Amino acid sequence: MKRLLAAMLLAGAAVPAAAAPTAIIGATILTARGETVIVGGTLVFDNGRIIAVGSQVPVPAGAAVIDGKGRILTPGIIAAASDLGIAEVTGVRETNDDSARQSAFSAALDLSTAVNPRSLHIAISRMAGVTRAAVLPDGGSSIFAGQGAVISLGVGGPTVVRARAMQYMEMGETGARIAGGSRPAAWAQLANMLAEAQRLAANPAGFARGQDSGALAKRLDMEALAHVLDGRQALFIHADRASDISEVLRLKARYPAIRPVLLGAREAWLVAGDIARAGVPVITHSLYDLPDDFESLASTRNNIGHLQAAGVIVAIGPLGGVGGTTPVNLPGYAGNAVAQASVPGGKGLTRGQALAAITANPARILGLADTGTLEVGKRADLVLWDGDPLELTSIPVAVWIDGAAQPMTSRQTELANRYKALGRTDLPLQYPR
Amino acid sequence: MRAVLLGVAGLVLAASAFAKDKPKGAPPPPPEVVRPPKDPWPSQYKPYPGQVTVIRGATIYDGAGGRLDNAMVRLEGGKVAEIGASVAVPAGARIIEAAGKYVTAGIIDIHSHLGVYASPGVEAHSDGNEATSPARPEAWAEHSVWPQDPGFSRALAGGVTALHVLPGSANLFGGRGVTLKPVYGRSVQEMKFPGAPYSLKMACGENPKRVYGGRNQLPATRMGNIAFARQLWSDAVIYKRRWDDYTRRAEAGTAKPTDAPRRELALDTLMGVLDGEILVQNHCYRADEMTNVISMAREFGYKVTAFHHAVESYKIADMLKAEGICSAMWADWYGFKMESFDGIRENIALVNAAGACAIVHSDDENGIQRLNQEAAKAMAAGRRLGLPIAPELAWTWLSLNPAKGLGIGDRTGSLEAGKAADVVLWSAEPFSVYARPMQVWIDGALMYDWGDPKRRPTADFELGLPGVGEVK
Numbered sequence: 050m051k052r053l054l055a056a057m058l059l060a061g062a063a064v065p066a067a068a069a070p071t072a073i074i075g076a077t078i079l080t081a082r083g084e085t086v087i088v089g090g091t092l093v094f095d096n097g098r099i100i101a102v103g104s105q106v107p108v109p110a111g112a113a114v115i116d117g118k119g120r121i122l123t124p125g126i127i128a129a130a131s132d133l134g135i136a137e138v139t140g141v142r143e144t145n146d147d148s149a150r151q152s153a154f155s156a157a158l159d160l161s162t163a164v165n166p167r168s169l170h171i172a173i174s175r176m177a178g179v180t181r182a183a184v185l186p187d188g189g190s191s192i193f194a195g196q197g198a199v200i201s202l203g204v205g206g207p208t209v210v211r212a213r214a215m216q217y218m219e220m221g222e223t224g225a226r227i228a229g230g231s232r233p234a235a236w237a238q239l240a241n242m243l244a245e246a247q248r249l250a251a252n253p254a255g256f257a258r259g260q261d262s263g264a265l266a267k268r269l270d271m272e273a274l275a276h277v278l279d280g281r282q283a284l285f286i287h288a289d290r291a292s293d294i295s296e297v298l299r300l301k302a303r304y305p306a307i308r309p310v311l312l313g314a315r316e317a318w319l320v321a322g323d324i325a326r327a328g329v330p331v332i333t334h335s336l337y338d339l340p341d342d343f344e345s346l347a348s349t350r351n352n353i354g355h356l357q358a359a360g361v362i363v364a365i366g367p368l369g370g371v372g373g374t375t376p377v378n379l380p381g382y383a384g385n386a387v388a389q390a391s392v393p394g395g396k397g398l399t400r401g402q403a404l405a406a407i408t409a410n411p412a413r414i415l416g417l418a419d420t421g422t423l424e425v426g427k428r429a430d431l432v433l434w435d436g437d438p439l440e441l442t443s444i445p446v447a448v449w450i451d452g453a454a455q456p457m458t459s460r461q462t463e464l465a466n467r468y469k470a471l472g473r474t475d476l477p478l479q480y481p482r
Numbered sequence: 483m484r485a486v487l488l489g490v491a492g493l494v495l496a497a498s499a500f501a502k503d504k505p506k507g508a509p510p511p512p513p514e515v516v517r518p519p520k521d522p523w524p525s526q527y528k529p530y531p532g533q534v535t536v537i538r539g540a541t542i543y544d545g546a547g548g549r550l551d552n553a554m555v556r557l558e559g560g561k562v563a564e565i566g567a568s569v570a571v572p573a574g575a576r577i578i579e580a581a582g583k584y585v586t587a588g589i590i591d592i593h594s595h596l597g598v599y600a601s602p603g604v605e606a607h608s609d610g611n612e613a614t615s616p617a618r619p620e621a622w623a624e625h626s627v628w629p630q631d632p633g634f635s636r637a638l639a640g641g642v643t644a645l646h647v648l649p650g651s652a653n654l655f656g657g658r659g660v661t662l663k664p665v666y667g668r669s670v671q672e673m674k675f676p677g678a679p680y681s682l683k684m685a686c687g688e689n690p691k692r693v694y695g696g697r698n699q700l701p702a703t704r705m706g707n708i709a710f711a712r713q714l715w716s717d718a719v720i721y722k723r724r725w726d727d728y729t730r731r732a733e734a735g736t737a738k739p740t741d742a743p744r745r746e747l748a749l750d751t752l753m754g755v756l757d758g759e760i761l762v763q764n765h766c767y768r769a770d771e772m773t774n775v776i777s778m779a780r781e782f783g784y785k786v787t788a789f790h791h792a793v794e795s796y797k798i799a800d801m802l803k804a805e806g807i808c809s810a811m812w813a814d815w816y817g818f819k820m821e822s823f824d825g826i827r828e829n830i831a832l833v834n835a836a837g838a839c840a841i842v843h844s845d846d847e848n849g850i851q852r853l854n855q856e857a858a859k860a861m862a863a864g865r866r867l868g869l870p871i872a873p874e875l876a877w878t879w880l881s882l883n884p885a886k887g888l889g890i891g892d893r894t895g896s897l898e899a900g901k902a903a904d905v906v907l908w909s910a911e912p913f914s915v916y917a918r919p920m921q922v923w924i925d926g927a928l929m930y931d932w933g934d935p936k937r938r939p940t941a942d943f944e945l946g947l948p949g950v951g952e953v954k
Contacts, residue, residue, distance in 0.1 A: 138817060138819060138823060140688070336852075339601045340632055342604065343602055343604070346948050347947075349949055372845070373849065378814070381915055391916065392953055440916075443862070461816070461826045462826075464824055465826050469867060471800045
């Protein structure tokens with residue numbers, strides 16, 4: 050089985066979830082539940098689900114066995130925010146579907162319609178251990194930029210696992226600019242669009258008869274926002290300045306069913322207690338530490354540690370504002386949050402918390418109840434590493450999504466192999482060797 | 483000996499002004515020769531006081547590819563005084579017990595925009611691109627540098643002991659780059675690395691043709707890029723010929739100071755390149771474009787010191803080795819524009835394996851804070867491809883190689899007796915994500931100490947603003 054597995058991985062195909070169970074034995078298992086570490090553990094999965102995990106787990110008869118000795122097994126990495134599958138080359142406008150500032154519509158935009166499973170970035174992220182991701186828009190014609198999706202990075206299965214999973218909203222300086230030039234303009238736009246959405250939801254027939262003909266929002270946008278108002282969809286809000294965050298927290302008083310999630314949140318540590326009391330999760334980066342603008346003057350790498358200590362559910366996302374950010378580097382960002390705790394005066398995460406910040410916590414925030422930890426019944430989204438997964442020098446040796454072993458090749462590995470030897474032969478490098 | 487230097491109308495007049503006082507029968511006075519000044523804005527940096535310091539028991543990556551275990555190093559008089567298994571410990575020396583810790587040569591970033599794109603990144607701080615002509619070699623990055631950029635403090639805390647600040651890449655000829663120390667000063671001159679040569683920032687590829695083509699002017703294409711650059715190099719060759727001719731005649735006593743050519747500040751910079759005194763740092767992504775630049779350099783008789791970004795250096799690593807050109811690279815940036823589409827994480831390792839000069843650069847106010855981590859990722863990518871790289875060797879990407887690429891390799895970049903005491907003490911193996919600089923010395927002065935708030939600088943900008951005092 051192992052030889053077959055290797056051959057198929059080289060061929061670049063995903064190995065479908067085997068009919069027989071698969072057991073990974075002898076690995077150090079980091080479950081992402083608290084600080085639980087199972088040394089010399091066994092994990093068994095079948096039909097895409099974990100059926101056993103522990104140190105004294107018997108290998109079922111007929112199971113394919115994978116030797117995990119000297120390896121570390123973790124849940125798949127989950128990118129709490131990304132443009133995977135919707136943006137190919139940032140600088141080539143027509144390859145990007147993440148923003149639509151000229152559109153007549155905003156909140157209605159459904160990002161799932163743009164997701165391309167064959168994006169080269171999906172393959173690159175997958176072999177780095179990223180198994181699921183939120184795909185979010187980046188800027189629209191109103192402060193509501195549209196509805197993001199949750200995707201699986203697995204080959205073979207469906208890529209969009211939940212369309213219209215959340216609404217994305219800009220606040221702070223960006224929201225102010227989009228809404229017409231000020232923060233009050235952004236809040237007025239929010240109040241108006243949500244009020245119109247409420248009126249439409251309450252009386253769609255009246256809307257059809259033109260009783261709301263003075264509405265500023267488009268009907269499709271209002272219909273989309275109804276999902277935000279009744280809490281079916283989480284509302285992902287980009288806000289960095291502490292005062293903007295405080296204003297966001299007041300939303301729940303006006304719209305009780307709304308489920309805000311803060312993105313960016315660079316100054317969140319200044320109001321960490323308020324965020325915790327409001328039960329609002331935060332997606333941020335562990336490496337924000339510069340006053341990039343006047344809404345992030347208090348940026349510090351301690352942010353995430355303060356939030357964790359206050360009891361906020363924190364995910365580390367591959368957010369912008371840190372050069373070269375990609376989902377591939379999420380484990381390193383988590384490792385940096387651990388390192389921050391070692392600096393005198395630093396606030397960081399434990400290793401367990403850091404792993405959870407890129408697995409269990411994003412799963413929770415994205416509503417992926419059956420992923421994010423290694424527990425019986427969860428999806429078999431697994432990464433087997435050749436070392437400490439949070440270390441920069443560690444590499445996944447195998448990745449499974451829904452129990453299917455994933456190809457460990459990408460356009461990048463093909464380029465590297467092509468140019469590994471530069472010597473001139475009978476034909477140019479562009480011919481197969 | 484032209485001993486007396488007089489600044490006249492922005493020129494340096496080398497003359498024997500006092501020759502008439504000499505006794506009769508003395509040889510005739512040497513002729514007056516006008517020379518464009520080489521260093522009219524010299525460094526005013528002065529090292530801060532240091533203390534004789536001995537670090538004991540650490541593992542040392544010396545920056546030149548060497549590794550010493552359980553070794554000692556003594557910093558004295560601003561220099562590395564002694565390094566080895568055992569060094570003399572003078573009475574009164576500060577002794578640091580560093581068993582389990584690591585000591586390295588300070589990190590040098592060959593590509594930074596700190597100060598010219600300072601934080602906060604508001605429009606008023608956008609001083610990196612003099613995008614008013616494809617060629618602005620007369621613009622000097624140092625005249626845009628805001629010495630109070632908070633980014634300098636973050637770079638220092640990341641173990642950086644020298645950095646090269648470059649103009650941006652909107653122009654084919656962006657201007658002069660300057661080498662600084664991350665030591666706050668009241669003027670940029672107080673931050674300048676003494677005696678470091680200037681660089682000329684050049685750029686090929688998408689940026690210049692996009693910026694100027696978008697205004698319907700030359701260059702709008704890659705061929706326009708090269709055409710424009712060749713014309714200017716041709717002009718520079720003529721300019722240099724005029725100066726060389728004038729200098730020969732003036733030295734022979736057949737030309738007066740008023741015969742000196744009119745100084746053109748733009749061409750001064752290019753003449754400095756042709757004379758080998760100013761180093762070319764060339765932003766270039768694609769392999770084929772790098773080879774075009776190499777041909778252009780050959781045509782006009784100058785040398786490219788380093789290609790920057792160089793995401794396709796792995797395709798021509800053998801040629802870069804033969805040409806003696808360094809590549810300053812990211813570990814894993816790729817795919818954000820067409821010319822970075824073929825970026826791979828093995829790039830640095832493949833350049834290294836070909837025996838060419840590899841440098842890890844940041845081009846980023848965040849990346850400069852953890853260049854050690856970028857190098858770690860590059861090492862791992864190499865290992866995956868079957869190219870194992872020892873960590874002490876990888877440290878050359880962060881210190882001696884960039885030092886050489888900046889023309890300061892004889893003074894810093896490695897821990898050798900007699901070189902500057904630019905040193906970092908790390909809390910753990912410095913390629914580990916868990917490692918942090920504990921202490922950073924620049925010229926033997928302790929400029930950063932993670933455990934001493936009095937050794938952690940705060941830029942003027944951050945005083946009195948939210949978050950001041952918090953560990954960043």
